[in-house]
Amino acid sequence: MDWLERVNRAMDYIEENLVDEIEFKEVARLACCPEYHFPRMFSSMTGMTLSEYIRRRRLSLAAFELQNNSDVRIIDLALKYGYDSPDAFSRAFKSLHGVNPTAARNKGIELKAIPRLSFQISIKGAVEMDYRIEVLDFEIEIVGIKQKVTTKDAFQVIPKLWGEATESGLLHRLIDMSWEHPQCKMEGILGVVGKQAAITDEDFDYLMGCRYTGELPTDMEKIVLPKSTWAVFPNISEAWQRLYTEWLPTSGYELANLPCIENQLAPDRVPSSELWVPVIASK
Template sequence: MDWLERMNRAMNYIEQNLAGEINGKEVAKLACCPEYHFPRMFSSMTGLTLSEYIRRRRLSQAAFELQNNSSVKIIDLALKYGYDSPDAFSRAFKNLHGTTPTEARSIGIDLKAIPRLSFQITIKGDVEMDYRIEVLEFEIEIVGVKQKVVTKDAFMMIPKLWEEASTNGFIHKLIDMSWENPQCKMEGILGVCGKQATITDEEFDYFMGCRYANEFSSDMEKIVLPKSTWAVFPNITDAWQRLYTEWLPTSGYELADLPCIENYLAPDRVPNSELWVPVIPK
């Protein structure tokens, strides 16, 4: 029940600030969720990115204002709802509604109303959630490179980093390294998200690497994680969707002060990805 109230608090904040600045950090804070993780969870639960939902709600409200206030100026609506110019606003408006803001003033024009989201109680738990607990009784040495990521844009930036790594051959280098004397089940290509599971800074280091204990080239570096306990979930996308709303509230665990790790396995593996979440007993 708590998570339901938190998500609706976040939605209330968005609704109250459609005509102003919406702070992504504040949205995540109200939902009691790490800023980096909230957009992923939101997208998985709703099928929309957070920015797309906000954009659609603003354009929906703009359409209501055009219908209800014949004297409102388009340039004022553009500035009110976060657009730099009337032209940019008009293009976005037409993409959603299929008509221009000027035409939308007319009676009988078809427009799209985008309802505000609210989270309600639904039946959960009818689909089992696979996981395992891994207790690693040794330090984890990960070799790779750091990339600076803007927290609010991480949902878009990180896939682009992996695309670039595939293009320039870095992923293949990591694959070759990961096959050398693997030490535990975290044997894939790893994405280490910041320094803690809860990311609150505006930027964080995303470390792209693999488990490796041998000598490595000077263009790479090593991070070491201490002995720790991990909840491991198959399928990264599904895991992000259900971690906070289904597993964590009833698991008897809470997040440890270590980063979450995305573990990408061979394409022919089933599943071909895992989410490693650092946990400690409550």
């Protein structure tokens, strides 16, 4: 099953469960994409968050029901589409459609239809995407401090963790350790996400560390990654935006069961950061 088919399978699940609870973990599983990364992938492809898309689809269906069934009650629609009260539903409905649900019953009222999304291959490539494949035929030892992160809040929480690490002095400790025993390749300050690329749990451990082969500090932990192959992209934020939509679908690779690693290099380096993505050849 190719990448395009997997993503559309996830969209089918959303469409089939618009009047039920939608599990984001299941959406990510069907797309064969880490739950941590799927919302970023979706936003980069569509220009809206996954939650916003689901909300707009539900309100679009609610408008159809109001137009086609004059007897449907507002409170029933509110509960059907996941709202706690008719007032909350009415506010959301008016925000999208510009009129309240009662007015939407009238013929001649202009409403917004939000079509379901499906993904197709499009021609891109006007801007090249730099990458390199690194085959590391040795184990990688990474030492650092772990923090528990809730998956759904990860993109807001992790930058704050690094800010706290700067204030507490942890970041400078890691910098000193990386200079004490310098390593080739993945030599920067590292953010290790969970245990594998396919994060499906509600939370995961995020390790802030560096490659280090000296004596393990008493307040730190060590993880060891096996020999592995990595796709390495310059500039972390740009790489995340384009990884799933442009590189992965046509690369001949799939994600491996190792963590993705954000590698922060020295400020005078160009680029100043790299995204290391564990990969295996597609079957």
